Amino acid sequence: MTEQSAPTAQLEQTAEVAPARRSTVRWVLLAIGLVAAIALPWFVYPPVAMDIAAWALFAISVDLLLGYTGLLSFGHAAFWGSSAYVTGLIAIHVGVPFPVAILGGMLFAMLIAVPIGYLSVRRTGIYFAMVTLAFAQMIYFVANQWHSLTGGENGLQGIPRSFFGIEQVETDAFYFYYAAVGLILLGAWAAWRILHSPFGRVLVAIRDNPARARALGYDVERYKVVVFVLSAGLAGLAGGVFSISHGFASLQELAWTTSGKVVLPVLGGIGTLWGGPVGAALVVLLEDKLATIGFDGIGIITGSIFIVIVLLFRRGLWGTARTVLQGLADRRHRAPRD
């Protein structure tokens, strides 16, 4: 079996738009994204808004691997969930302000990502997905067995939300959103920074042609481990925010169905960074809607979305929209020259 370029390679459009216009578009999008993040709790129930933000960062962390490095991690529940637990444990037993607890959870997620990443990158393609999934399941069983620490089936209850004694943030989900969304935005910015650094360009090179990247002297495995650990850190950050927001951490956070949230970036469009948040917003709102009307077969809906997206819209919503818009822009751009 020879190394092949990742499936997502052909998805990225090399747009023939003038650089100045591209950067204008980028700033406009960034502004829209920021406004959306700030305005969100005015339009949706604040705890749901927090869920959207947390899943958005989770989706970005998956996309960092899938869209830009060509690695499908099906085990990100391990990082999301273990950070949810560790964040909760720190908040309960140490009583530090919640950002510090989340930082602890995030570091723990990165710590366990080192051996998991080291072992998983020894296999590529579909094996990578299977191996990460299996390791995540292992973490699930560890949490399940370690009753005294994790509460086993009952999960970790009563996680406090202490924040320098500022009562509004500690009790009101609306103010808490603003206290926590900064962390999420920081995570998203970190992902953007990683991708637009020389390191990020090497990742894309590895995605597009691992053999060539290796021939150019890059240690492909080491790059993969590093980006895996960084991605685990972002997933951990998101999981920590989630567990503080909900006040509990359950085994559900570590289950393979949570790893299955790779649907979020796929739905939004892999390799686009913006796609993940779009997918997260749609799925969380939809699940919330279904839960309010008492529909208990969410898997039927999520699974069907998965099937339709993979069969018909492999670029995802954002990717499809971008292709269409770029097509329009190109046409208008060329018109005067004709």
Next chain:
Amino acid sequence: MSAFIQYTLQGLAAGGFYALAALGLAVIFGVLGVVNFAHGACYMLGAVVSAVLLDVVGLHFWPALVIVPILMFLFGVLLERVFVQWLLRLDVLYNFLLTFGIALVLVDLVKRRYGVSGLPYEQPAGLRGQLHLGSLSLPTYQVFVFAFSMLVCVLVWLLLTRTRIGMIVRASTEEPERTRALGINVNRWVTPVFGFGIGLAGLAGVLAAPFRAITADMGGNFVIILFAVVVIGGLGSVLGAVVAGFLVGLVEAYGQAYASSFSQIAIFVLMALVILVRPAGLFGRQETA
């Protein structure tokens, strides 16, 4: 000593489920290049369909052992024709995601129809009680599961190595282009092979029905252990899938007996060790990286 033999038997019986289902997974991967995430859901369907057929039409275990795998074969053919075939030319990850979606839908459909508590299925006549061998007394059903799954594995092995169909299937697994060049229509075998693999998962489900709790969730963890099995055995290898299936069953059973908290964890530790020592799996061919 007799306790040890009992644990061994328990492991071999559980290994029988893994081996049969992993065999299906390996054959599908070999010919279609698809890792079927819905394999656990198909195993679950095999068990649920047997329980429902017993309840509704009074179809007993022995006929179910033949009829349910045939039904599952047809279901597999349907899945392949409606969904899987459209993505065969693309990267294998797409079908992985597709079958994951299918698994979610199947599990929740069963959950909505039959609830989360287990469906009843009593041990079939003739396989109840204990089998006495000298001073040993072993659960008859476990002996049967082990013997029967071994038998099926051997039959599949013979089918693959001793018949013309098997030869074509193996050839299209290993050298699809050259096989085509020799004038063999490889595509003709894609759909039946997918159905065959699903049928094997269904057969494992029927065997599990009298032995395990029949719930919609029974396939969730099962499929992940199957992935560990094929990673250990080497995904392209049919022999590897069978050997690793029994090996994982044994590890699980000894784990339950001697360190019950770690029985599931031990499987993944074994997988980690295999990846460290032989990344391509025990029977897999080395990837050129």
